[in-house]
Amino acid sequence: MKKYIDHLILIIGVVFMMGPVVVAFMTSTHDAAEIHMQGLMTTWGGHFAETYDEVLFEKGGFTGQVTGLAMLKNSFILGIGFAVGKIVLSMLAAYGIVYFRFRMGVVFFWMIFTTLLLPLEVRILPSYMVMSKLHLIDTYSGLIVPLLASATGTFYFRQFFKSVPDELLEAARIDGAGPFKFFIDILVPLSRNMVAAIFVIMFVYGWNQYLWPMLMTTDESFFTLVRGIKQILLVWVGSQIPDYNQAFALAVLAMLPPILVVIIFQSWFIKGLTESDK
Amino acid sequence: MANIQIANVSKTYAGDIHAVKSVNIDIADGEFIVLVGPSGCGKSTLLRMIAGLETITSGTASIGGKIVNKVEPAERDIAMVFQNYALYPHMSVYANMAYGLKNRGTPKAEIDARVKEAVRMLELEPYLDRKPRALSGGQRQRVAMGRAIVRKPAAFLFDEPLSNLDAKLRVSMRGEIKQLQKRLGTTSLYVTHDQLEAMTLADRLVVLNRGEVEQIGTPLDVYHNPASTFVAGFIGSPAMNLVNVEITGQTIAFGDQTISVENRTLPQGKSTLGIRPEDLRLAQDGSGFAFHVDYIEELGAQRLVHGHASGTPLTVTLSSEVALPEDIRLSVLAEKLHFFSAETGKRITA
Amino acid sequence: MKRVQFSHPYLPYLFLLPQMAVIFIFFYWPSAQAIQSSFYLEDPFGFGSTFVGINNYTDILSSSEYMRIAWFTVWFTVLVTFFSLSIGLLLAVKADAILKGASAYKTLLISVYAVAPPVAGLIGVMFFDQHIGPFVKFAALFGWDMRIGINYYDTAIAMITIAVWKQIPYNFIFFLSGLQGIPVSVREASAIDCRSGLRRFWTITLPLLSPTAFFLLIINMTYALFDTFGIVDTTVKDKAANNPITLVYKVYMDGFRGNDLGGSSAQSVILMIVVFVLTIFQFRFLERRVHYN
Ligand SMILES: Nc1ncnc2c1ncn2[C@@H]1O[C@H](COP(=O)(O)OP(=O)(O)OP(=O)(O)O)[C@@H](O)[C@H]1O
Numbered sequence: 034m035k036k037y038i039d040h041l042i043l044i045i046g047v048v049f050m051m052g053p054v055v056v057a058f059m060t061s062t063h064d065a066a067e068i069h070m071q072g073l074m075t076t077w078g079g080h081f082a083e084t085y086d087e088v089l090f091e092k093g094g095f096t097g098q099v100t101g102l103a104m105l106k107n108s109f110i111l112g113i114g115f116a117v118g119k120i121v122l123s124m125l126a127a128y129g130i131v132y133f134r135f136r137m138g139v140v141f142f143w144m145i146f147t148t149l150l151l152p153l154e155v156r157i158l159p160s161y162m163v164m165s166k167l168h169l170i171d172t173y174s175g176l177i178v179p180l181l182a183s184a185t186g187t188f189y190f191r192q193f194f195k196s197v198p199d200e201l202l203e204a205a206r207i208d209g210a211g212p213f214k215f216f217i218d219i220l221v222p223l224s225r226n227m228v229a230a231i232f233v234i235m236f237v238y239g240w241n242q243y244l245w246p247m248l249m250t251t252d253e254s255f256f257t258l259v260r261g262i263k264q265i266l267l268v269w270v271g272s273q274i275p276d277y278n279q280a281f282a283l284a285v286l287a288m289l290p291p292i293l294v295v296i297i298f299q300s301w302f303i304k305g306l307t308e309s310d311k
Numbered sequence: 312m313a314n315i316q317i318a319n320v321s322k323t324y325a326g327d328i329h330a331v332k333s334v335n336i337d338i339a340d341g342e343f344i345v346l347v348g349p350s351g352c353g354k355s356t357l358l359r360m361i362a363g364l365e366t367i368t369s370g371t372a373s374i375g376g377k378i379v380n381k382v383e384p385a386e387r388d389i390a391m392v393f394q395n396y397a398l399y400p401h402m403s404v405y406a407n408m409a410y411g412l413k414n415r416g417t418p419k420a421e422i423d424a425r426v427k428e429a430v431r432m433l434e435l436e437p438y439l440d441r442k443p444r445a446l447s448g449g450q451r452q453r454v455a456m457g458r459a460i461v462r463k464p465a466a467f468l469f470d471e472p473l474s475n476l477d478a479k480l481r482v483s484m485r486g487e488i489k490q491l492q493k494r495l496g497t498t499s500l501y502v503t504h505d506q507l508e509a510m511t512l513a514d515r516l517v518v519l520n521r522g523e524v525e526q527i528g529t530p531l532d533v534y535h536n537p538a539s540t541f542v543a544g545f546i547g548s549p550a551m552n553l554v555n556v557e558i559t560g561q562t563i564a565f566g567d568q569t570i571s572v573e574n575r576t577l578p579q580g581k582s583t584l585g586i587r588p589e590d591l592r593l594a595q596d597g598s599g600f601a602f603h604v605d606y607i608e609e610l611g612a613q614r615l616v617h618g619h620a621s622g623t624p625l626t627v628t629l630s631s632e633v634a635l636p637e638d639i640r641l642s643v644l645a646e647k648l649h650f651f652s653a654e655t656g657k658r659i660t661a
Numbered sequence: 662m663k664r665v666q667f668s669h670p671y672l673p674y675l676f677l678l679p680q681m682a683v684i685f686i687f688f689y690w691p692s693a694q695a696i697q698s699s700f701y702l703e704d705p706f707g708f709g710s711t712f713v714g715i716n717n718y719t720d721i722l723s724s725s726e727y728m729r730i731a732w733f734t735v736w737f738t739v740l741v742t743f744f745s746l747s748i749g750l751l752l753a754v755k756a757d758a759i760l761k762g763a764s765a766y767k768t769l770l771i772s773v774y775a776v777a778p779p780v781a782g783l784i785g786v787m788f789f790d791q792h793i794g795p796f797v798k799f800a801a802l803f804g805w806d807m808r809i810g811i812n813y814y815d816t817a818i819a820m821i822t823i824a825v826w827k828q829i830p831y832n833f834i835f836f837l838s839g840l841q842g843i844p845v846s847v848r849e850a851s852a853i854d855c856r857s858g859l860r861r862f863w864t865i866t867l868p869l870l871s872p873t874a875f876f877l878l879i880i881n882m883t884y885a886l887f888d889t890f891g892i893v894d895t896t897v898k899d900k901a902a903n904n905p906i907t908l909v910y911k912v913y914m915d916g917f918r919g920n921d922l923g924g925s926s927a928q929s930v931i932l933m934i935v936v937f938v939l940t941i942f943q944f945r946f947l948e949r950r951v952h953y954n
C-alpha cells in the first residue's frame with residue numbers, strides 16, 4: 034500500500050515538473066489560431082515542421098532581423114565558450130594556488146574568494162559601463178569574458194587538486210617532471226571526470242544567461258535564444274492573435290539542448306553540481 | 312651504484328618541530344639499510360630529505376660522493392617506492408614504468424628493453440596494458456617496484472612499501488624485495504615501523520627514536536646487544552622484559568624477590584634489567600623466583616605465558632609440551648641478561 | 662596545502678594571470694565603481710556628477726516604494742524557499758524509498774534544472790495567460806478572475822509558482838544525494854530500533870540531512886533574491902509599475918530605465934551587504950558538509 038502512495042506522489046511530482054515542458058512542446062506543433070481558440074495542447078498537432086522551419090530559418094519571425102538558427106548558434110557559442118573559458122581559467126588558477134609555494138598565493142586566493150560575495154546581478158550597471166568603456170558591447174568576448182569573473186570553478190578545482198595524493202607529485206618529480214609536464218601529463222588527465230562534470234554545469238549556466246546578454250547585446254545578430262525570449266514578449270503586447278506556436282517553438286529550442294545535456298550526462302551533471310556547490 | 316653519506320642531517324619544521332636531529336649514517340655501496348622506529352620518529356622525513364622531497368635544514372647528504380642538498384629529485388639518480396605506490400592512475404602499467412625514462416630522453420628502444428626486462432623479473436607480463444585500478448594490491452606494489460628498477464638508479468628508497476598489503480602477501484613480497492636487491496646490488500634505504508620486516512631485510516638496521524639514531528648495527532647485533540631500553544623494547548617480538556632492579560654483589564633484587572647470578576660481574580646499584588622471553592626457563596622446585604601465570608597464548612609449537620613476579624609483569628616463551636600450574640618458578644640464563652642505566656636507559660657494558 | 666610544492670619565481674603568477682585579469686577588470690573595477698557612484702548624484706543629462714554623501718542611501722531607505730518592494734522580496738524569498746525546499750525534500754524521500762523506476766523518476770524530476778528562468782517564466786506566463794491559460798480557466802470555475810500582469814496578487818502567485826517550479830530539481834538532487842549518503846548500516850540500525858517510518862524520518866533521517874538542508878536554505882535564498890530576475894522580467898511583462906518586483910529587478914529598472922545611476926548603485930551596495938552576510942553564513946557551515954570522493 035505504502036509503495037503505491039510513494040509512486041503516486043512521485044507521479045504527481047513528475048506531472049508537475051515535466052507537464053509544462055511537454056505541453057509547451059505539444060502546443061508548439063499546433064497553429065496559432067487553434068491555440069488561441071482552444072488553449073494549451075496536450076496532443077500532437079500537425080504543424081511541427083512548418084512552425085519550426087519558420088522559427089529556425091525565416092528572418093522576421095519575431096524581430097525582423099534574426100533567425101532562430103542564428104540565435105541557436107549564439108547560444109552554443111555562449112554556452113561552450115563560457116564553459117571552456119571557465120575550465121581553462123580556473124584550472125590554471127587552482128594549479129597555481131595549490132601546487133606552488135609563493136608569497137602572494139594566499140592574497141590571490143582571498144581576492145578570488147571575494148568574488149563569491151557579489152553576484153553579477155548586483156553590479157550590472159557599473160559592469161555595463163566598464164564594458165562600454167572597453168567597447169565590448171555587441172561582441173562575443175563582451176558576452177562571455179565578464180561572466181568568467183567568479184570563483185566557483187577555481188574552488189572546485191582547488192578542492193579536487195587538494196584531494197589528489199601528494200605522492201603523485203613526488204613520484205612525478207622523481208620521474209623528472211617539471212611544473213608544465215606534471216600539469217599536462219598527470220594532473221589534466223587525472224581531472225578528466227571533473228572537467229566533464231564542470232563542463233556540463235557551466236554549459237547550462239552559460240546557455241541560460243539572460244540579464245547579461247540583455248544588456249550586452251543590442252545588435253540582434255548577437256542574440257541568444259534565451260535573450261530572444263525578451264523579444265517575444267515585447268512583440269506580444271498589442272498583437273491580436275499572438276504567435277503562440279512560434280513562441281512555444283522558440284521556448285522549446287531554448288530548453289532542449291541544456292535539458293538533453295543534463296539528461297545524457299546525468300551522472301557528471303550531478304557530480305558537478307553536488308561537489309562544486311553551485 | 313653508489314654509497315650514501317648522511318652527515319649531521321637535521322630537519323626542523325615551522326613551529327620548532329625537530330623531526331630529525333643530527334643524524335649520521337654511512338651507507339656502503341650495495342648495502343641494504345633499514346630505518347626502523349615507531350610512528351612519527353622521523354623515518355619518512357629522513358628518507359624524503361635524501362630523495363630531495365624535503366629540504367635539509369642542516370647537515371649534508373651525499374650520493375656517490377657528491378653532495379646533493381641542492382640537487383633536484385630527478386637529478387639525484389634515486390628511485391622511490393611509496394607506501395600508497397603513487398602509480399599514475401590514468402597510465403597503463405607500461406606507461407607508468409616508462410614515464411621517468413621518457414622524461415630523461417631515453418631512446419624508445421632502450422625504454423622498451425628496460426621495461427620488458429623489469430616486467431619479466433617481476434612477472435608482470437600479462438598486465439602491461441592494464442591501468443593500476445585493475446590490479447591487485449600486490450601487483451600494484453610490483454609495478455611500483457618496476458618503476459624504480461627501470462631507471463637503474465644509484466639507490467632505491469622505500470617508504471613502508473608493504474604496509475598496505477595483507478599479512479601473507481607482505482611476507483612473500485618481503486622475500487622478493489630482498490632477492491631483487493641482492494640480484495641488482497643496488498644500494499637501498501628502506502623505511503618501516505615493522506621490526507620483523509626490518510630484521511629480515513636489513514644488512515644493517517638503523518633504529519630511530521624521536522628523530523635521533525638509537526643504534527646502528529646488523530640485525531643480530533642489534534637483537535643481542537640492544538644499545539638502550541628503547542631498542543630492547545622495540546626490536547624483538549614478544550618484546551624484551553624490562554625490570555627495575557637493585558644489585559648488590561651477585562644478587563639482583565626486584566620487588567620482594569632476589570635472583571643470584573654467578574659467573575658474571577654485575578653493575579652495582581639501581582639499573583634496568585632486560586631479559587628476552589625465550590631466555591627465561593622453568594626452574595626446578597625451590598630454585599629461581601616465583602611467577603604467577605595470568606593467561607597463556609598458544610602459538611602452536613610454543614606458548615607465550617603472561618604473568619607477574621612480585622608485581623612486575625613478565626612474558627615467558629615456553630614449550631607447549633608441559634601442563635602449567637598457576638604458580639611456577641622461573642630461572643634466568645645469566646649470560647643473556649642485559650643491563651641498562653636507570654637514568655639514561657643506555658646499555659651498561661660490563 | 663600540499664606537502665611538496667613547486668617553487669618558481671614567476672610561473673605561479675603566470676598561471677594566475679588570466680583569472681586575476683578577468684577578476685580585476687570585470688569584478689573589482691565595476692564593484693568599486695558601484696560603491697563610488699552610490700555617493701554621487703549623476704546629472705540626468707550627463708553634465709558631471711556631484712558628491713551627495715549618503716543621500717542616495719537615505720533616499721532609498723525612506724522611500725515607501727522601496728520598502729514595499731523590500732517587503733515583497735522578503736515574502737517572495739520566504740515562500741519560494743519554503744515550498745521548493747519542502748516539495749524537493751518530499752520527492753527526494755519518495756524517490757529514495759522506492760526500488761523500481763527510481764532512476765526514471767530521477768531523470769524526469771531533475772530535467773527542469775536546465776530550463777532558463779526566463780524560459781520558465783515564458784511557459785508559466787502561458788499557463789496563466791488570459792486567453793489560453795488553463796490555470797486562469799480553472800480559477801474562473803471558482804469565480805476567481807485571475808489577471809496576471811494586472812492584478813498585483815495574481816501576478817505574485819504566478820511568479821512564486823514559477824520560481825518554485827524552477828528550483829525544485831536543485832533541491833531534489835541535493836536531498837537525494839544527501840539521503841543516499843546515509844550509510845546503509847545506519848538505516849538498518851534505525852529500522853531495528855524504530856518501527857514507525859515517520860518517527861524514523863524525524864529522528865534519524867532529518868537530523869542527518871540537516872547540513873544539506875542548511876546549505877540549501879542559503880542557496881535557495883540567494884536564488885530567490887538574484888536568479889529569479891528572468892522570471893520576474895517575463896511575468897511582469899515590462900509593466901513593473903503596479904506589479905510585484907524584487908529588489909534586484911528594481912536595481913535594473915532604476916539603473917537602465919530610470920537612468921538613476923546613484924540610486925541604483927546605492928541599491929546595489931545594499932544588496933551586496935545582504936549577499937555578504939548570506940555568504941558568510943554559508944561558508945561557516947559549508948566546511949562540515951563538504952566531502953570529496
Ligand atoms: N610538514 C610538516 N610540518 C610539520 N611537522 C611535520 C611535517 N611533516 C612531518 N612532521 C612531523 O615530523 C615528525 C616525523 O614525521 P615522519 O613523517 O618522518 O614520521 P615517520 O617516522 O615516517 O612516521 P610513520 O611511521 O607514521 O610514517 C612527526 O612528528 C610529524 O608530525
Ligand SMILES: [Mg+2]
Nearest residue numbers: 354355356470
Ligand atoms: Mg612515514
